[in-house]
Amino acid sequence: MEKKMKTIEVLIINAFVDGDEGGNPAGVVLDAERFTQDEKLQIAAQVGVSETAFVSPSESADFKLEFFTPTKQIADCGHATVATFSYLAQQQIVTKQHSSKETIDGRREIYLKDNLVFMEQTAPKYKSLVATDVSLGDILSSLGINEDDLSKDAEPLIVNTGVNFLVIGLKGGNELQKIEPNFEAIEKISQELDLVGYYVFSPHTHNTGRDAGARMFAPFYGIKEEAATGMGAGTLAAYLFDHFGLKKEKLVIEQGYYMNPPSPSEIRAEIETENGAIKSLRVGGRAKVSSRMQINLS
Numbered sequence: 001m002e003k004k005m006k007t008i009e010v011l012i013i014n015a016f017v018d019g020d021e022g023g024n025p026a027g028v029v030l031d032a033e034r035f036t037q038d039e040k041l042q043i044a045a046q047v048g049v050s051e052t053a054f055v056s057p058s059e060s061a062d063f064k065l066e067f068f069t070p071t072k073q074i075a076d077c078g079h080a081t082v083a084t085f086s087y088l089a090q091q092q093i094v095t096k097q098h099s100s101k102e103t104i105d106g107r108r109e110i111y112l113k114d115n116l117v118f119m120e121q122t123a124p125k126y127k128s129l130v131a132t133d134v135s136l137g138d139i140l141s142s143l144g145i146n147e148d149d150l151s152k153d154a155e156p157l158i159v160n161t162g163v164n165f166l167v168i169g170l171k172g173g174n175e176l177q178k179i180e181p182n183f184e185a186i187e188k189i190s191q192e193l194d195l196v197g198y199y200v201f202s203p204h205t206h207n208t209g210r211d212a213g214a215r216m217f218a219p220f221y222g223i224k225e226e227a228a229t230g231m232g233a234g235t236l237a238a239y240l241f242d243h244f245g246l247k248k249e250k251l252v253i254e255q256g257y258y259m260n261p262p263s264p265s266e267i268r269a270e271i272e273t274e275n276g277a278i279k280s281l282r283v284g285g286r287a288k289v290s291s292r293m294q295i296n297l298s
Contacts, residue, residue, distance in 0.1 A: 004298075005296045005297065005298055006296070006297040006298075007294055007295070007296055007297075008029065008043060008294070008295045008296075008297060009292055009293075009294060009295075010027045010028070010029055010043065010047050010052070010292070010293050010294075010295055011027070011028040011029075011030075011083075011087060011289060011292055012025050012026070012027060012028075012047075012049065012289070012290050012291045012292065012293060013025070013026055013028055013083035013084075013086065013087055013287050013288065013289050013290065014026075014083070014287060014288055014289075014290045015078075015079035015080070015082040015083040015086070015228060015230070015285060015286075015287040016079055016082060016227075016228035016230070016255070016265040016266055016267050016285035016286070016287070017265070017266070017285070017286050017287060017288055018254070018256075018264040018265050018266040019264075019266075020288070021264060022227065022256055022262070022263045022264035022265050023079075023227065023228060023256075023263065023265050023285075023287065023288075024050065024079045024226060024227040024228035024229070024255075024256065024263065024265055025049045025050075025227075025290060026049060026050070026051055026052065026053060026077070026079050026080035026083040026084075027043075027044065027047040027049050027051070027052030027053065027080075028052070028053050028055065028080070028083055028084050028087060029043060029052060029053070029054045029055065030055050031055070031056070032054030032055055032056045032066070033056035033057060035054065035297075037073070039297055040052075040054050040066065040068050040073075041068050041072070041073070042297060043068075043295050043297060044068035044069065044070055045070045045071070046295045047070075047293065047295065048070055049070075050069060050070075050079075050218075050221075050222075050223045050226050051067050051068065051069055051074065051077045051079070051080045052067070052068050052080065053065050053066070053067055053077065053080035053081065053083065053084045054066045054067075054068070055084060055088075058101075058102040059102075060102050060106075060107050061100035061101050061102040061107045061108075062094070062099045062100045062101065062110075063084075063088075063099075063100075063101050063102070064101070064102040064103075065080075065081060065084060065101045065102070065103055066103075066104070067080055067103075069221045069222045069223060070222045071221065071222035072221060072222070073104075074163075074196070074221055075103060075104045075105050075162070075163055076103050076104070076105060076108070076162050076163055076231055077230070077231065078119055078228075078229060078230010078231045078232075078233065078234065078267075078283055079226075079228050079229065079230050081101065081110070081117070081119045081230065082117045082119065082230060082284060082285055082286075082287050083287045085099065085101075085110050085112065085117040085119075086115075086117050086286065086287035086288075087287070087289065089112055089117070090289075094112065096112075097111060097112050097113055098110070098111055098112075099111075099112065101119075105162065108120045108121075108162075111282060111284070115286055116268065116284050116285060116286055117284050117285070117286075117287065118268075118270065118282040118283065118284030119230060119282060119283055119284065120280060120281075120282055121161040121162045121231070121234040121280070121281050121282065121283060122160075122161050122162050122280065123161070123277075123278050123279055123280055123281075124159055124160065124161050124235065124238035124239070124242065124278055124281075125159070125160040125161075126157050126158070126159055126160075126239075126242070126243075127157065127158040127159075127160075128155070128157060128158075129156055129157070129158070132158075132192075132193055133192070134189055134192055134193055136156065138185070138189065139156065139166070139168070139189060139198075141182070141185065142181065142182045142185035142186045142189060143168075143179050143180070143181055143182075143186075143198070143200065143217075144178075144179060144180030144181065144182065145170070145175065145178070145179060149170050149171060149175040149178075150168070150169065150170060150171070151169035151170055151171055151202070151203075153169070153244060153245070154167075154168075154169025154239075154243065154244060155243070156168045156169070157239065157243065158193060158195065159199075159235035159236075159238060159239050160235070161231065161234040161235050161238055161281060162231055162234065163196045163231050164193070164194055164195045164196060165195060165196055165197060165198070165199040165216075165231070165232050165235040165236075166189075166190075166193065166195050166197075166198045166199065167199050167200075167201070167235055167236055167239045168198060168199070168200045168201070169200075169201055169202065169239075169244065170200060170201070170202045171202060172202050172203065172204045173202055173204030173206075173213060174204075175202060176200065176201070176202045176204065176213060176214075176215060176258060177258050179200065179215065179258075181217050181224070181225070183217070183219040183224055184219075186198060186217050186219050186220075187219040187220045190218065190219070190220035191220050195218075195220070196218050196220070196221060196231065196232070197216055197217050197218025197219070197220065197221065197223065197232070198216065198217045198218075199214055199215075199216050199229065199232040199233075199235055199236055200214065200215045200216075200217070201213065201214040201215075201236055201253075202214075205254050206254060206257055206264070207254065209252065210252040210253065210254055210266075211240060211246060211248065211251045211252055211253060212236060212240060212251075212253050212254070213253075213254045213255070213257060214229075214232070214233070214236060214253055214254065214255045215255065215258055215259075216229040216232045216255065225259055226255075226256075227255060227256035227259055227263035227264075227265050228255045228256055228263075228265030228267055228285070229255065229267075230267060230283045230284075230285075231283075233253045233255070233267040233269060233283050234269060234281055234283045236253060236269075237251050237253065237269035237271060237281055237283065238271070238278055238281060241271055241278060242278065248271075249270065249271045249272070249273065250268070250269070250270055250271075251268070251269045251271070252266060252267070252268055252269075253266075253267045253268075253269065254266060254267075255267060265285075266285055266286075267283060267284075267285050268283070268284050268285055269281060269282070269283050269284075270282045270283075270284075
């Protein structure tokens with residue numbers, strides 16, 4: 001007997017667009033309760049973007065969101081969240097300024113204002129490489145750089161505002177541009193340190209009024225380099241506030257400028273403090289639908 005094929009429409013939505021261009025494409029699938037976990041992974045693999053969000057009803061929040069890279073499920077994803085809620089707002093499915101999502105890790109608050117979507121992240125946790133079995137030399141080697149390229153004011157740290165990223169500060173834009181990643185080595189280190197990936201930054205930006213430029217590498221999750229990373233930007237915002245002397249409660253981060261081809265992205269972070277310490281933070285930006293695609297699933 002011939003197997004029936006399901007045809008699924010997937011929205012491709014660019015999140016964290018810079019002006020009206022660039023951004024990071026995310027897949028968004030509505031009414032996802034009709035699919036098994038294995039089918040969701042199959043769909044994400046066919047879509048082929050860094051993350052696809054599957055939206056279904058929730059008993060604990062306004063919506064349940066599950067995130068899949070082309071190779072595995074991930075706990076949370078900033079740009080796919082921004083993409084999803086921007087679309088829901090544009091379609092007037094969400095009409096209020098405060099919404100929420102259910103993820104693997106529980107409920108997270110979502111805030112919408114001035115065509116921007118902000119997602120809540122947790123207060124940061126930091127871990128030094130000294131407490132691990134991975135050497136700084138191995139990490140630098142995996143990026144094709146050396147200690148002279150590092151910012152003297154930025155000790156590489158594992159930072160968690162919901163998921164783990166290794167945050168690495170470089171001197172400037174030239175150092176950020178010249179990175180030659182060894183993806184096999186980055187994947188091995190990411191697995192050993194339980195990282196989503198590396199979030200590498202410098203104080204250099206292409207546009208004035210912004211606080212850092214960044215690149216993100218996550219081959220362990222099937223992502224070589226990403227144009228915009230909401231969860232990564234959250235870890236960097238916390239790092240800049242707590243460890244880089246940038247005591248600003250509103251920050252703007254650029255990403256995607258050094259990709260081939262470039263896909264410029266603008267990510268905004270808002271930090272809430274209590275007695276001088278970060279209590280919580282939100283990361284957000286704008287998004288727009290770039291295309292729609294049909295996926296066939298047997």
